[in-house]
Amino acid sequence: MPGEGRATPVDTNDGPLEQRVVGLESSVREILDLLRTAANTPPQPPPAPPVQPVPVAPVVSNSQGPPPLLSYVPPPTSNSSIGTLSIPDFFPDVDAAIVASIGKHEFKPQQLGKLIPSITAKATTTTYALEDGALRATDTAPIKDLPDFSTFMRALGIYFQILYRYIGTTGSIQAVIDVAVSTQGYTNLLHEYSRYFTYPAILTYHIAHHSRRIREMLRGDYSLWADEDRALVGQLHRSNIFQEVKSGSATSSKSKSTPSATTTRDVSNQVCNRFNNGACSTTPCKSGRLHKCAVCGSTAHGKSTCTQPPPST
Structure with a gap:
């Protein structure tokens, strides 16, 4: 259509009404032009929102190598809600000073009888034996303190339980393994000895063996409890023979002093x-x-x- 899309010049000589009509027609034409353009143009998608950049943590170089391993933390031995129990609290029948002396490795094997409440410890007896070319003194616990092998093993078991508690507080897994394995091996060894040797001989052997282990435990070594010492085993044999000879002599003396039941008057x-x-x-x-x-x-x-x-x- 000729003249479409262009405004018709307005005659300035026309009146106000004619000017309004001409301006209205021009506006209608512009609206129609916009509608036609919109109908022929495909719709555009709405603009996407801007993407916020993700902050990247700075890379810190580790020039000191891998982080150190966490140290072993033993499990709690008590309920924190009721207060922390000390190791002597787990052994109420044993004097607290005796329990503490085991943790410090100041406990002497002659004191085993003190770990059983029903037994009162007596004074020890000192004997002397030739060992490695030198005369050594050995303290022998009286049989009255530990009258039989069963009582002795019971007291030794309490000693090992207290020792386990203290070693568990050191945080050393190797020490815990060593003391558990070696003391169990030593217990089995004593039971094996009880089949062949008299109880007094075994008790004498243990006192010497335990005394040597104290020196090692002071250095942090708990792995030698189950090791057999040939020198001590030799003493065990000699002590066993002595006990058998002594027992045989006592039996012979008794038989001489008591008249035989078969010897009767006619x-x-x-x-x-x-x-x-x-x-x-x-x-x-x-x-x-x-x-x-x-x-x-x-x-x-x-x-x-x-x-x-x-x-x-």
Whole structure:
């Protein structure tokens, strides 16, 4: 259409009404042009929102190598809500000072009897033995403190339990493994010894063995409890022989001082007094004596029923 899209020049000589009509037509034409353009142009998608950049953490170079391993932390031994228990609290029947001395490796093997409440420790006896070319003193616990092998093993078990508790607080996994494995091996070894050696010999062996282990534990070594010491095993054999000889001598002395049950006095020719009194009626006589009258010698009756007058004196 000629002139479409262009505004018709307005005659300035026209009046106000004519000017408004001409301006309105021009506006309508512009709107129609915009509609046609919009109909022929495909719709554009709305603009996407701007993407915020993700902050990147700065890379820190580690020039000191991998981080150190976490140290072993033992599990709690008590409920924190009721307060922390000390190691002596786990052994209320044992004196706290004795428990603490085990943790410090100041406990002497002669004190084993103190770990059992029903036993009162007595003074120790010192014996001397030739070892490695030198005369060494050994303290021997009296048998009254630990009267038998079962009581001894019970006291030793309590000692090992206290030792486990203290080693667990060191934080050393290797020490915990060593003390658990080696003490169990030593316990098995003592049970094996009990099949061949007397209990006093085993007790003497343990005191010497335990004393040597204390020196090692002070250095942090708990792995040698189950090791056999040939010198100490030799002492064990000698002590065992001594105990057997001593026991045999005591038995021999007792047999000499006590008359034998088979050595009895011959009473076969004696008259049974109970038969003569009418109290023994069993024939033959249970005591082996003769059933005959003490007056006339008759076997038919006793003295109490004899009619013969007694012999004159």
